[in-house]
């Protein structure tokens with residue numbers, strides 16, 4: 001088998017910065033790929049072909065007909081099978097020097113530690129920010145490097161994050177809400193961009209494992225297939241980041257009390273603790289064109305697709321919403337923003353004194 005694998009990797013070991021020593025490092029590495037749709041399956045494919053020794057595929061979904069163009073190695077007979085298991089069967093054909101593990105599970109804050117504690121790096125091929133934020137917090141707590149990758153429509157984004165040495169995902173993309181109108185179902189996505197994103201992501205992971213430089217360590221890369229253009233934005237940490245900032249949220253997973261008001265597309269959300277807000281101060285921070293009403297008892301304004309009514313005691317009515325989890329997320333975002341305003345205000349006051 002050693003001879004067989006030497007032949008297999010013959011072209012790679014002559015690459016500068018790889019060599020037999022580098023190949024040995026890759027073969028000793030364990031990479032988890034969270035989400036093995038178009039982007040994740042592509043990354044896993046190139047990681048496996050490049051000699052990574054152990055790959056863990058974590059995905060809760062099955063292969064549906066609309067996934068077939070993008071999921072690497074999936075064909076008609078794989079329809080409605082687990083994506084992770086389908087991909088595992090294809091990768092295992094490469095050679096028995098590769099160990100592939102499959103986990104058909106939803107990633108939650110309760111199992112994230114068990115799923116990822118023994119890996120060298122996590123590749124994020126997920127399709128939602130709710131789970132990405134769970135991975136991001138885990139990456140910070142466990143000091144596990146985390147490659148963020150997403151592709152939708154003609155655009156993709158990638159960054160290699162390793163908080164606390166680098167900014168975290170919520171510094172770069174805070175409060176992103178998973179909305180149907182922003183999803184691949186609505187905006188579309190093609191196999192070439194998911195393949196390209198997975199390929200660049202895999203190469204970045206290989207370079208990280210080999211200790212080679214990569215711009216993605218402190219930049220967000222944006223790919224626009226329209227040019228094509230490849231843009232780099234320098235990453236910086238935000239002091240008010242809810243995860244790695246000065247005042248992180250201590251209990252991010254706790255859910256507030258949400259009641260959907262029947263037939264009105266509106267949610268009533270109660271705060272954990274009764275607040276006493278100065279609504280006029282808060283309204284001064286919101287662009288006037290977004291404010292619909294501003295009284296002593298309630299401030300009503302537009303926030304993305306929602307109409308927010310913020311009451312003095314912190315209670316919220318969120319209009320144009322149909323989901324409790326989404327309402328919790330919007331509420332946490334509003335309360336966090338208000339809390340940060342108060343902290344900033346207190347700091348300003350103390351500086352003046």
Ligand SMILES: [Zn+2]
Nearest residue numbers: 168171241244
């Ligand atoms: Zn952060």
